[in-house]
Amino acid sequence: MSPTPTHRPDGAKMTQLVKDRAPDGAQEPAVRLADVAVRFRSKKRDVTALTDVSLDVTPGEFVAIVGPSGCGKSTLLKLVAGLLKASAGQVRLHGEQVAGPRHDIGYVFQRAALLEWRSALKNILLQAEIRKLPAAEARARADELIRMTGLTGFEDALPHELSGGMQQRVALCRALLHRPPVLLMDEPFGALDALTREQMNVELHRIWRETGTTVLLVTHSIAEAVYLADRVVVMSPRPGTIQEIIQVGLPAERDYAETMGRAEFRDATTHIRGLLGTSAEDD
Ligand SMILES: Nc1ncnc2c1ncn2[C@@H]1O[C@H](COP(=O)(O)OP(=O)(O)OP(=O)(O)O)[C@@H](O)[C@H]1O
Ligand SMILES: [Mg+2]
Secondary structure, eight states: OOOEEEEOGGGHHHHHHSOSSOOTTOOOOSEEEEEEEEEEEOSSOEEEEEEEEEEEEOTTOEEEEEOOTTSSHHHHHHHHHTSSOOSEEEEEETTEEOOSOOSSEEEEOSSOOOOTTSOHHHHHHHHHHHHTOOHHHHHHHHHHHHHHTTOTTOTTOOGGGSOHHHHHHHHHHHHHTTOOSEEEEESTTTTSOHHHHHHHHHHHHHHHHHHOOEEEEEOSOHHHHHHHOSEEEEEOSSSBOEEEEEEOOOOSSOOHHHHHTSHHHHHHHHHHHHHHGGGOOOO
């Protein structure tokens, strides 16, 4: 069975017809981008990073975003986080217009960005301190996440005493501490070796299923995108547009090795590789 494209650039027009508020009983998308464009203007240059981007993400859905370098993937995540303002179009989180930095999201960056002088646990609890969450509750949640990510026994380790994969797990725990309904991840496993990356993929998939968080993951790995996501958004080179959205169609329970051997996995990866052409960096 070949993967089913569910969106084409010409589908953007349809979004304009969607009413501002969902009808009673219907669920608002966790994330909605409607005809979004981003332009960066300076004296030196004028760059259109994104244009005509429309995307609805259902609560609890896992969406991966792939595309060539510079096509606006990080820009798209920053829009959702409220760290950047769209030049045109609308960005909504749970039906609410994003007007500034959002606190109801988790953000994981390419580098773990841990504070070197704080232990793993204290790096995780930083999230609680910033948000002034009740200490006992935050500690209980941190312990739960530490168990979930296999960091038990390393609570007091400093970042330099942890492997790259463990540091990313600490960053993931920190991003999940306040139970954000939306988790944004920008190439979180790019710096890891292939084996650790595989383990992190399996762990992230399990954590996503356990927490029910909506995830937007930017990655350069087509295999990672297809293994993890419900849908994969393929972007075109700059100015970034959505070239196609692929419904992966794999079962929710995904054993890593077994998934790699499945026809749906091979079809989706081959199709995406074809869309991205030779510019695709894949493992
Ligand atoms: N703050 C900014 N000011 C000016 N231009 C910017 C800014 N942020 C991004 N850009 C430009 O917007 C375009 C998209 O950048 P973005 O970082 O979103 O790409 P990307 O898809 O994440 O690339 P990569 O895969 O290399 O991380 C690039 O041409 C970049 O130069
Ligand atoms: Mg980027």
